[in-house]
Amino acid sequence: MNPKISVKNLHLHYGDFHALKGVSIEIRPCRVTAIIGPSGCGKSTFLRCLNRMNDTIEGVKTEGLITIDGEEILHTGADLIRLRKKVGMVFQRPNPFPLSIFENVAFGPKLHGVSGPKKGGRAPSLEEIVEKSLRAVNLWDELKDLLKDSALRLSLEQQQRLCIARLLAVNPEVLLMDEPCSALDPVATLRIEELIHEMKKDYTIVIVTHNMQQAARISGETAYFYLGELIEFGRTDRIFTSPEKKETEDYITGRFG
Amino acid sequence: MDFVGLPVPYTMKPRRISEFLIESAIFLAGTISILFVVLIFIFLAKEGFALFRTVSLWDFLAGKDWYPISYPPRFGALPLILGSVWVTLGAILISVPIGVACAVYIAEVAPHWLREILKASVEFLAAIPSIVLGFIGLVTLVPLVQSLFNISTGLTALAGSLMLGFMAMPTIVSIMEDALTAVPRSYREGALALGATHWQAIWRVVMPAASSGVIAAVMLGIGRVIGETMAVMMITGNAARIPTTLLQPVRTMTATIAAEMGEAVQGSPHYASLFAIGIVLFVITFIINLTADFFLHREK
Structure with a gap:
């Protein structure tokens, strides 16, 4: 199977700080790939390269090659709007916009024009997209009568689901998740994990997590980062049972980190 | 404890x-x-x-003639109220679009080093005494308006509006810039990550998120304009007539009080009428501040 995302020799500097040192990795489609490692190892930075969110930070320089579906994304002329439509991102803290629930989900479709699988020869309406997206994250039944309420009044778990629904509304293919459960309690975390599990048949998911049990529970492949380098990458069950590298073993057995 | x-x-x-x-x-x-x-x-x-x-409330608010020292005196404050309203409206039309654009540029677009310089200069602008601005306006703006529109005098409502618009700008820019900067970075990132352009993120997420601060900034700018006295007295011509265009001399409520208080006999109807104008100003500013306050505390 061709990789969905292929990264070759990726280097990233924040000013003088060398944050990523020659990372190469191939991420397969319709799988959950977990990225683990101690704080400051570059895992979030790496994730943010994949939709070029690091561009918003001053003083960041990226070198190397990243292709998604064979298309190079790092060159200066890359179409960032199309890239970010295709590669959506969920953040550490839920960040719904201070708008109504409906407007949050409709935000993307309104930007890009209503699109999606045609139904009976016509494009789906905004309302249909919102409903479909909210159903996909199991929020529709709870919120269908509250669509005009402010999204900021929802619980954190609902907010995070809403942020995922907001992404799904623009029909992405890849979902990048940057510690999506770190602001949630254990029960909400489990439910979001179930959602990730349901979604992986349709989407390529890359998830950064500091929680090794979470990586073990939800991912097919795991990548271990340390000090800006990709130390080890492979099937999750193998990484967690018989890691090849000493550093990986030290980390997953809790000797540091 | x-x-x-x-x-x-x-x-x-x-x-x-x-x-x-x-x-x-x-x-x-x-x-x-x-x-x-x-x-x-x-x-x-x-x-x-x-x-x-001596005068009914209606004759005071709607009277068209302000002749406080003729005989019999006339205390129609409408020309003065309209004078203030015209000058203020003109100033808003000038300062709000420029001020909003300036605040957006400083908060959202300008690179870091330029942002600091711009913020400092805007605050410096607010520190210039209004009399100095009025003086500069008198020798630069007034002749400019006169020659630009080819009219007999440049001492007009327009000159006052330009001047006051300039004076309201620092208030609008600095309060609005604070409001925009207070919008969490995560909103911007969320919008950008959905494929919004920089401008779409500002317009559709950051501005609505900061809307109460934006409106409060505008209201406080208006409050600053309507209460300004010295500069406006120097450059608007001070003719207590009902203005029909911005190119006529006008006299504002504030300028009237400042100009006539010295010569009004204490306890006379003229003296009382200046205080009555003060009440009108007080009520207007109070409403504006109340509106600003309402918007500042609306959400949450």
Whole structure:
């Protein structure tokens, strides 16, 4: 199977700080790939390269090659709007916009024009997209009568689901998740994990997590980062049972980190 | 802090007394400011309402002639109220779009080093005394307006509007810039990550998120404009006529009070009428501030 995302020799500097040192990795489609490692190892930075969110930070320089579906994304002329439509991102803290629930989900479709699988020869309406997206994250039944309420009044778990629904509304293919459960309690975390599990048949998911049990529970492949380098990458069950590298073993057995 | 159960009453006591003293001092300071506001209003009302023994409220607010020292005197404040309204409207039309654009540029677009320079200069602009600005306006703006529109005098409502628009800008820019900067970075990132352009993120997420601050900034800018006296007196021509275009001399309420208070006989209807104008100004500014306050505290 061709990789969905292929990264070759990726280097990233924040000013003088060398944050990523020659990372190469191939991420397969319709799988959950977990990225683990101690704080400051570059895992979030790496994730943010994949939709070029690091561009918003001053003083960041990226070198190397990243292709998604064979298309190079790092060159200066890359179409960032199309890239970010295709590669959506969920953040550490839920960040719904201070708008109504409906407007949050409709935000993307309104930007890009209503699109999606045609139904009976016509494009789906905004309302249909919102409903479909909210159903996909199991929020529709709870919120269908509250669509005009402010999204900021929802619980954190609902907010995070809403942020995922907001992404799904623009029909992405890849979902990048940057510690999506770190602001949630254990029960909400489990439910979001179930959602990730349901979604992986349709989407390529890359998830950064500091929680090794979470990586073990939800991912097919795991990548271990340390000090800006990709130390080890492979099937999750193998990484967690018989890691090849000493550093990986030290980390997953809790000797540091 | 209350350490319940600690058997040291003799150390707690002085602390309680000092707490009490501090709390009362703060309470006093808070109530005094309210007291002053009330006293000012009572004074204003007492002096101003004396006018309505000789002139009806309607004749005062809707009267078209302001001849306070002719015989019989006429106390129609409409030209003055309209003078203020025209100058203020003109100033808003000029300062709001530029101020908003400037704040957006400083908060959202400008690179870091430029942002600091711009913020400092805007604050510096606010520090220039209004009389100095009025003076500069008199020697630069007034001749410019005169030659640009080829009219007999440049001392017009337009010159006043330009000047006041310039003076309101720092207020609008700095309050709005604060409001925009206070919008969490995560909103911007969320919008960008959905494929929004920089401009779409600003317009559709950051601005709505900062809307109460934006509106409050505009209202406070208006409050600054309508209360301004010296600069506007120097460059608007001071003719108490109902203006029909921005290219005519006007006289604002503030300028009228400043110009005539010195010569009005204390206790006379003229004296009272100036206080009555003060009440009108007070009410207008109060409404504006109240609106700003309402928007500042609307959400959350």
